[in-house]
Amino acid sequence: xxxxxxxxxxxxxxxxxxxxxxxxxxxxxxxxxxxxxxxxxxxxxxxxxxxxxxxxxxxxxxxxxxxxxxxxxxxxxxxxxxxxxxxxxxxxxxxxxxxxxxxxxxxxxxxxxxxxxxxxxxxxxxxxxxxxxxxxxxxxxxxxxxxxxxxxxxxxxxxxxxxxxxxxxxxxxxxxxxxxxxxxxxxx
Numbered sequence: 001x002x003x004x005x006x007x008x009x010x011x012x013x014x015x016x017x018x019x020x021x022x023x024x025x026x027x028x029x030x031x032x033x034x035x036x037x038x039x040x041x042x043x044x045x046x047x048x049x050x051x052x053x054x055x056x057x058x059x060x061x062x063x064x065x066x067x068x069x070x071x072x073x074x075x076x077x078x079x080x081x082x083x084x085x086x087x088x089x090x091x092x093x094x095x096x097x098x099x100x101x102x103x104x105x106x107x108x109x110x111x112x113x114x115x116x117x118x119x120x121x122x123x124x125x126x127x128x129x130x131x132x133x134x135x136x137x138x139x140x141x142x143x144x145x146x147x148x149x150x151x152x153x154x155x156x157x158x159x160x161x162x163x164x165x166x167x168x169x170x171x172x173x174x175x176x177x178x179x180x181x182x183x184x185x186x187x188x
Contacts, residue, residue, distance in 0.1 A: 006050050062078045114142075
């Protein structure tokens with residue numbers, strides 16, 4: 001089932017999410033719905049807070065990023081479910097890359113991140129993994145991980161740029177935006 005994406009301005013996007021356990025209700029179905037929602041929205045990742053659940057869960061399928069002339073091989077077959085992840089190391093010189101977010105449509109900005117990370121997480125079968133990621137794969141994970149920490153990519157941009165985006169962000173918050181996917185706007 002395709003779920004509505006929670007729009008910028010909803011407090012769930014700014015809250016640090018809670019860990020879950022293997023008994024979380026309808027987890028398999030939730031994960032399937034998150035992938036379906038992500039694909040329908042043309043995203044490469046989506047975190048549970050973006051569908052209104054303040055839990056430490058996100059899904060990624062960045063495989064399409066590996067294709068094409070400018071593709072990133074770090075994303076080849078990069079489809080994962082991350083439950084209760086912990087990034088315990090980020091390393092390398094920061095690099096800037098343009099990012100966007102399903103919860104903040106039609107805004108893309110340069111964000112600095114470190115290119116390498118080490119992460120521990122459970123997958124959908126509750127198998128524990130420790131993985132080292134680099135390049136765009138690391139960036140996508142960092143972006144989604146920020147969501148479960150209550151951080152949006154706009155929190156990481158230059159303060160002057162954020163000030164210049166204030167009107168556009170207010171429009172998103174008020175629902176004055178059209179997208180080709182369903183969104184849910186906070187009514188406060």
